[in-house]
Amino acid sequence: MIATNIYKRHLDKCGANYTPLSPLSFIERTAHVYPDYPSVVYGERRYVWAETYARCRRLASALSARGIGLGDTVSIIAANIPELYEAHFGVPMAGAVLNAINTRLDAPVIAFILGHAEAKVLLVDPEFSSVVKEALKQVDRPDLLIVDIEDPSFDGGERLGGLTYDALLAEGDPDYAWSLPGDEWDAITLNYTSGTTGNPKGVVYHHRGAALNAQSDILDWDMPKHSVYLWTLPMFHCNGWCFPWAMAANAGISVCLRAVRAEPIYAAFRDEKVTHFCGAPIVLNMLAHAPDHLKDFDHQIKVMTAGAPPPAAVIEAMEAMGVEVTHVYGLTETYGPSVVCAWKDEWNIKEPDERAALKVRQGVRYTALSGLMVADPDTLEPVPADGETMGEIFMQGNVVMKGYLKNPEATDKAFTGGWFASGDLGVMHPDGYIALKDRSKDIIISGGENISSVEIEGILYKHPAVMEAAVVARPDEKWGETPCAFVELKPDATVTEAELIAFCRDNMAHFKAPKTVVFGTLPKTSTGKVQKFALRDQARALA
Numbered sequence: 001m002i003a004t005n006i007y008k009r010h011l012d013k014c015g016a017n018y019t020p021l022s023p024l025s026f027i028e029r030t031a032h033v034y035p036d037y038p039s040v041v042y043g044e045r046r047y048v049w050a051e052t053y054a055r056c057r058r059l060a061s062a063l064s065a066r067g068i069g070l071g072d073t074v075s076i077i078a079a080n081i082p083e084l085y086e087a088h089f090g091v092p093m094a095g096a097v098l099n100a101i102n103t104r105l106d107a108p109v110i111a112f113i114l115g116h117a118e119a120k121v122l123l124v125d126p127e128f129s130s131v132v133k134e135a136l137k138q139v140d141r142p143d144l145l146i147v148d149i150e151d152p153s154f155d156g157g158e159r160l161g162g163l164t165y166d167a168l169l170a171e172g173d174p175d176y177a178w179s180l181p182g183d184e185w186d187a188i189t190l191n192y193t194s195g196t197t198g199n200p201k202g203v204v205y206h207h208r209g210a211a212l213n214a215q216s217d218i219l220d221w222d223m224p225k226h227s228v229y230l231w232t233l234p235m236f237h238c239n240g241w242c243f244p245w246a247m248a249a250n251a252g253i254s255v256c257l258r259a260v261r262a263e264p265i266y267a268a269f270r271d272e273k274v275t276h277f278c279g280a281p282i283v284l285n286m287l288a289h290a291p292d293h294l295k296d297f298d299h300q301i302k303v304m305t306a307g308a309p310p311p312a313a314v315i316e317a318m319e320a321m322g323v324e325v326t327h328v329y330g331l332t333e334t335y336g337p338s339v340v341c342a343w344k345d346e347w348n349i350k351e352p353d354e355r356a357a358l359k360v361r362q363g364v365r366y367t368a369l370s371g372l373m374v375a376d377p378d379t380l381e382p383v384p385a386d387g388e389t390m391g392e393i394f395m396q397g398n399v400v401m402k403g404y405l406k407n408p409e410a411t412d413k414a415f416t417g418g419w420f421a422s423g424d425l426g427v428m429h430p431d432g433y434i435a436l437k438d439r440s441k442d443i444i445i446s447g448g449e450n451i452s453s454v455e456i457e458g459i460l461y462k463h464p465a466v467m468e469a470a471v472v473a474r475p476d477e478k479w480g481e482t483p484c485a486f487v488e489l490k491p492d493a494t495v496t497e498a499e500l501i502a503f504c505r506d507n508m509a510h511f512k513a514p515k516t517v518v519f520g521t522l523p524k525t526s527t528g529k530v531q532k533f534a535l536r537d538q539a540r541a542l543a
């Protein structure tokens with residue numbers, strides 16, 4: 001007898017029971033349900049959902065009328081302003097792929113991206129017109145449509161094309177009948193990695209992953225409906241960790257911000273009654289060290305942090321100010337956050353330092369992620385959950401990128417045995433929470449022992465004189481490598497090399513303590529991370 005599965009008979013997908021997952025459906029619903037609720041705020045400019053939705057439809061319609069559609073790239077280089085928010089909907093509503101370019105890149109890299117992405121349109125914020133002008137000289141693309149965004153609140157910049165963003169919107173239909181993608185696997189955005197590990201690679205996201213991760217953002221952060229979200233995290237970075245779409249699903253308010261400085265951030269906390277914001281640990285550190293008179297708010301604020309290991313001292317400082325920290329971890333390749341240090345109520349009774357020690361761990365799967373493991377990169381055998389055995393961190397599921405654009409070799413290398421290899425090293429704790437120890441290329445091997453630079457940095461941050469710290473390997477004849485710390489001190493603080501080394505030795509195994517300390521400003525990448533490769537060069541020169 002032929003075995004049959006009764007659930008396979010006459011139970012097929014059809015238009016009634018299956019539509020592609022896409023975050024575009026979120027804005028349509030929210031504009032329908034909450035048309036007059038605030039959506040986007042930028043200084044004096046205030047929109048409600050009906051307006052934001054109409055502007056996105058105009059953009060889609062205008063792009064479409066100009067022949068932009070499926071498989072085309074629309075690039076944008078902009079600060080966190082409403083136009084960049086709208087592009088997250090208007091561009092894919094036209095069927096095209098949004099490529100938000102990192103605003104801190106230099107002209108040759110921008111030129112590389114425009115060429116590699118085969119961009120058809122480039123939307124330009126006036127703040128970046130001069131670097132774009134330089135980049136355009138280096139790309140041979142006379143057909144590229146340049147659209148200048150105008151921002152009366154920004155002083156400077158120049159027009160590069162013959163069309164403004166508002167004029168483009170005016171060409172469009174506010175009632176444009178856009179449609180969901182034919183396939184949820186269709187590309188929605190293209191994000192270039194910052195290139196700290198080589199040439200920028202074009203990470204492609206699909207509608208399905210974008211919808212799922214945006215929903216996880218809300219779920220894994222317990223975001224109440226109509227949250228007030230401050231845009232401190234660049235929207236160009238992994239599409240702002242999917243928060244443009246999350247805020248549409250949440251029917252929340254996006255408070256746009258051009259400059260990520262303590263003063264406007266604290267002013268927004270107070271004036272807009274911000275409830276949520278995201279930022280790399282360096283942003284949290286900046287806020288913690290801002291003058292006290294700025295810290296003038298008395299409502300509950302939550303921050304989500306990732307991008308680099310958050311030192312326990314920074315978490316403690318934020319929480320002492322009444323800002324609740326949620327620690328997440330991910331990569332451009334995983335739509336931003338895909339792992340969260342899911343908090344447990346029973347941890348609330350612990351002392352602040354114990355709470356921070358639990359929270360510096362990267363944690364467990366985001367709701368949208370299917371698999372997370374720490375494993376031997378050669379055998380893919382998971383390491384024991386002992387909190388000590390190091391392995392590589394692997395992810396699996398719908399919030400792992402489609403792959404790298406036009407780069408099958410890199411895609412094949414990243415996907416191994418059904419898993420995405422993160423290039424990060426970590427351990428699995430007995431309670432199932434992972435902790436990241438280093439990027440594989442950052443680990444220090446001294447006398448045959450692995451030393452985690454992250455662990456040493458965590459100790460250095462606890463010293464009252466230290467503002468920022470980064471540790472790299474310094475070549476050493478006897479030990480192979482020794483830890484070399486680069487330290488930026490707080491204004492007016494003083495401490496000697498010997499004192500800092502002694503402080504580390506008092507707080508960790510002696511062999512792990514840095515042997516050298518160099519004082520000075522730390523070089524940063526375009527995403528605000530410390531440029532460890534530059535520090536490694538400096539450490540090598542010392543040797």
Ligand SMILES: Nc1ncnc2c1ncn2[C@@H]1O[C@H](COP(=O)(O)OP(=O)(O)OP(=O)(O)O)[C@@H](O)[C@H]1O
Nearest residue numbers: 193194195196197306307308309328329330331332
């Ligand atoms: N919570 C976190 N704790 C520790 N490290 C983190 C955390 N979140 C992210 N990271 C680090 O950031 C990396 C992802 O960064 P991202 O995808 O932005 O790439 P990049 O470093 O800017 O560029 P490239 O991929 O070119 O090196 C992770 O692999 C990890 O090393």
